[in-house]
Amino acid sequence: MYCVGVDIGGMSIKIGVVDSNGKLIKKDRVVTDIAGGPHKIISDIGKLILSLVDPYDNDFAGVGIGCPGAINSSAGVVDRAFNLNWYKVPLAEELMRMVNRRTLVSNDANCAALGETMFGVGRTYTDTIFLTLGTGVGGGIVLGGKLYEGNEGKGAEMGHTVLVVDGEQCSCGRKGCLEAYCSATALIRDTQKAMEKDKSSKMWEYAEGSLDKVSGKTAFECSKLGDKSAIKVVDRYIKYLGEGMLNFANIFRPQAIILGGGICAQGDYLIYKLKDYCKDRNYGFADTPRFDILAAQLGNDAGIIGAAALIFSNNQ
Amino acid sequence: MYCVGVDIGGMSIKIGVVDSNGKLIKKDRVVTDIAGGPHKIISDIGKLILSLVDPYDNDFAGVGIGCPGAINSSAGVVDRAFNLNWYKVPLAEELMRMVNRRTLVSNDANCAALGETMFGVGRTYTDTIFLTLGTGVGGGIVLGGKLYEGNEGKGAEMGHTVLVVDGEQCSCGRKGCLEAYCSATALIRDTQKAMEKDKSSKMWEYAEGSLDKVSGKTAFECSKLGDKSAIKVVDRYIKYLGEGMLNFANIFRPQAIILGGGICAQGDYLIYKLKDYCKDRNYGFADTPRFDILAAQLGNDAGIIGAAALIFSNNQ
Numbered sequence: 265m266y267c268v269g270v271d272i273g274g275m276s277i278k279i280g281v282v283d284s285n286g287k288l289i290k291k292d293r294v295v296t297d298i299a300g301g302p303h304k305i306i307s308d309i310g311k312l313i314l315s316l317v318d319p320y321d322n323d324f325a326g327v328g329i330g331c332p333g334a335i336n337s338s339a340g341v342v343d344r345a346f347n348l349n350w351y352k353v354p355l356a357e358e359l360m361r362m363v364n365r366r367t368l369v370s371n372d373a374n375c376a377a378l379g380e381t382m383f384g385v386g387r388t389y390t391d392t393i394f395l396t397l398g399t400g401v402g403g404g405i406v407l408g409g410k411l412y413e414g415n416e417g418k419g420a421e422m423g424h425t426v427l428v429v430d431g432e433q434c435s436c437g438r439k440g441c442l443e444a445y446c447s448a449t450a451l452i453r454d455t456q457k458a459m460e461k462d463k464s465s466k467m468w469e470y471a472e473g474s475l476d477k478v479s480g481k482t483a484f485e486c487s488k489l490g491d492k493s494a495i496k497v498v499d500r501y502i503k504y505l506g507e508g509m510l511n512f513a514n515i516f517r518p519q520a521i522i523l524g525g526g527i528c529a530q531g532d533y534l535i536y537k538l539k540d541y542c543k544d545r546n547y548g549f550a551d552t553p554r555f556d557i558l559a560a561q562l563g564n565d566a567g568i569i570g571a572a573a574l575i576f577s578n579n580q
Numbered sequence: 581m582y583c584v585g586v587d588i589g590g591m592s593i594k595i596g597v598v599d600s601n602g603k604l605i606k607k608d609r610v611v612t613d614i615a616g617g618p619h620k621i622i623s624d625i626g627k628l629i630l631s632l633v634d635p636y637d638n639d640f641a642g643v644g645i646g647c648p649g650a651i652n653s654s655a656g657v658v659d660r661a662f663n664l665n666w667y668k669v670p671l672a673e674e675l676m677r678m679v680n681r682r683t684l685v686s687n688d689a690n691c692a693a694l695g696e697t698m699f700g701v702g703r704t705y706t707d708t709i710f711l712t713l714g715t716g717v718g719g720g721i722v723l724g725g726k727l728y729e730g731n732e733g734k735g736a737e738m739g740h741t742v743l744v745v746d747g748e749q750c751s752c753g754r755k756g757c758l759e760a761y762c763s764a765t766a767l768i769r770d771t772q773k774a775m776e777k778d779k780s781s782k783m784w785e786y787a788e789g790s791l792d793k794v795s796g797k798t799a800f801e802c803s804k805l806g807d808k809s810a811i812k813v814v815d816r817y818i819k820y821l822g823e824g825m826l827n828f829a830n831i832f833r834p835q836a837i838i839l840g841g842g843i844c845a846q847g848d849y850l851i852y853k854l855k856d857y858c859k860d861r862n863y864g865f866a867d868t869p870r871f872d873i874l875a876a877q878l879g880n881d882a883g884i885i886g887a888a889a890l891i892f893s894n895n896q
Contacts, residue, residue, distance in 0.1 A: 334864050334867060334868065336867070343867040344867060391730070391731065403831075405831075407723070407728060412723065412832075413833075414707070414831075414832050414833025414834065415707065415833040415834065415835060415869045415871075416833065416867075416868075416869050418833045418864060418867075418868050418869065419830070419831060419832050419833030419834075420831065420833075421830040421831065421833075421863050421864070422830075422831055424830045424863045425741075425827035425830055425831060426743060426823050426826070426827055427742060427743070427744075427745055428743075428744055428745050429743055429744050429819070429820060429823050436863050436864075437861070438823075438826070438861060438863075503745070504745060507742045507745050507754075510742070510754070511741035511742055511827075512831075514735070514737040514738075514740045514741055515719075515721075515730075515735060515736065515737065515738055515741060515828075515831065516728075516730050516735050517729075517730025517731040517732065517733075517734045517735030517736075517737075518730065518731065518735075519731060545753070545754060547737050547740045547752050547754075548650050548734060548737070548752075551650060551652070551659040551660060551732075551734075552650065552732075552734050553731045553732050553734065555731075
């Protein structure tokens with residue numbers, strides 16, 4: 265059995281054929297023709313799928329789609345995707361008519377969570393929480409080996425849980441969300457603030473003297489060089505992310521929390537610091553089981569493999 | 581089919597026979613003989629169950645037990661229950677030998693969550709979050725009509741999710757947990773602080789001039805009389821509880837959040853204020869489904885009915 269995974273991005277749509285071990289057999293991409301509108305994009309996706317698979321092959325089980333935005337996964341509808349300029353697009357139904365196979369759609373972070381748990385770094389686990397640390401903070405919940413998505417598939421918004429009542433403004437309208445402290449955007453803001461306070465910080469050299477060149481790496485890389493202001497920024501970042509993870513641990517008591525997204529490029533440096541922060545703060549007594557902390561490992565193909573996993577997990 | 585529900589408390593153990601509609605057919609209680617140790621207590625429970633049911637009746641399906649403390653529900657072991665002075669007590673196995681039926685044990689808040697969802701105020705729903713607002717803040721998670729308890733059954737500790745990093749000290753060791761703002765204990769602390777600041781507050785009269793007589797009702801009742809300091813205390817309480825509930829809504833996107841515990845005696849006054857706080861703050865766009873907010877309705881029998889529900893939900 266194999267499935268097709270579709271990873272819709274603002275620039276391009278990546279499509280791949282994935283086998284039941286999560287192996288990507290072949291892949292291709294098509295430019296996201298946003299100006300062409302949803303029907304054109306769905307038609308482009310359908311054509312590329314049909315060029316990659318034989319529609320008469322009984323081994324072709326279905327199509328999973330990962331899409332950014334507010335997705336009603338129960339209905340297969342993209343309720344709203346700002347960067348695609350989509351509103352109420354019946355994506356699954358329309359694509360299914362072209363490919364004649366079961367078609368499921370979910371939020372891209374949910375797909376990544378499922379992909380990493382079924383086929384990636386979390387494959388020995390069944391109950392995991394996934395966080396993407398990127399421009400925002402996305403989330404996914406896998407319980408008993410299946411996605412938990414909530415009513416209309418609109419849960420798992422762990423980035424939008426308040427860590428500091430009346431804290432930093434979040435893009436969602438509330439104040440003090442995890443995203444407002446632990447996204448790359450927030451880390452860059454905090455790095456810039458620290459640089460403004462400390463003109464002798466090595467971060468200035470790393471950022472070529474310009475606040476505009478600060479990235480999610482600046483504080484991390486300079487903290488490794490021993491720069492005090494950078495260390496403070498990183499310690500604060502670890503503290504807020506650690507507190508958020510402990511919250512999810514106390515709610516779900518998962519086997520593992522998996523981290524993806526750009527910040528995760530810090531790998532072991534990030535993971536060890538988080539493990540150290542969390543190890544004595546897990547709720548309860550000595551008997552409470554600990555949770556593993558893992559960096560996502562599927563990399564660039566995570567979107568395709570995770571989307572295909574939607575079909576595999578529902579077929580099990 | 582009927583089941584027995586056992587509600588273990590520090591003073592007494594309530595035991596009842598519950599039918600498959602969640603109706604309590606008969607009940608009795610036995611004093612909790614803490615000094616006698618766990619074997620004595622388990623023997624007392626077993627004897628009372630056998631006096632309430634006929635052990636040869638094929639309609640008697642099993643025994644569910646709700647117990648305070650850290651429960652390993654997968655193993656049926658009470659890992660630690662401070663108020664019973666129990667440590668690593670294999671409660672389910674030992675009781676099963678006496679009653680010769682399937683025996684399950686879970687945390688008391690989890691049982692209440694399941695009872696209210698299957699047989700109480702949440703019976704039209706399958707995905708609910710339950711919070712008990714008492715001395716502490718307990719939690720329970722029902723997904724797809726069954727308890728979600730996490731690894732070893734030690735999740736659903738929603739009271740121990742941080743709302744304010746570096747905030748009020750919580751009993752769990754961390755700072756700023758929901759429990760440290762929304763338990764009756766926290767409400768009493770905040771009421772006392774407000775009274776110390778405002779010697780003319782009506783709360784002094786309500787508490788008979790003594791800070792020691794402040795209860796979880798003081799601020800609520802005086803806010804209804806228009807007392808400004810009391811209104812501030814209640815508004816703050818609603819804000820923190822509302823933020824916590826919004827967090828759980830964004831994670832689970834449940835159909836409803838059910839509130840139990842002493843504070844819940846405020847009924848509609850509490851529920852309306854919370855609905856008002858949450859209505860425009862739900863994550864996402866206009867399309868995001870809202871969640872209902874409900875006050876628990878099983879009352880004094882919630883523990884027994886919820887414990888029995890452990891067996892009913894596993895038998896479905």
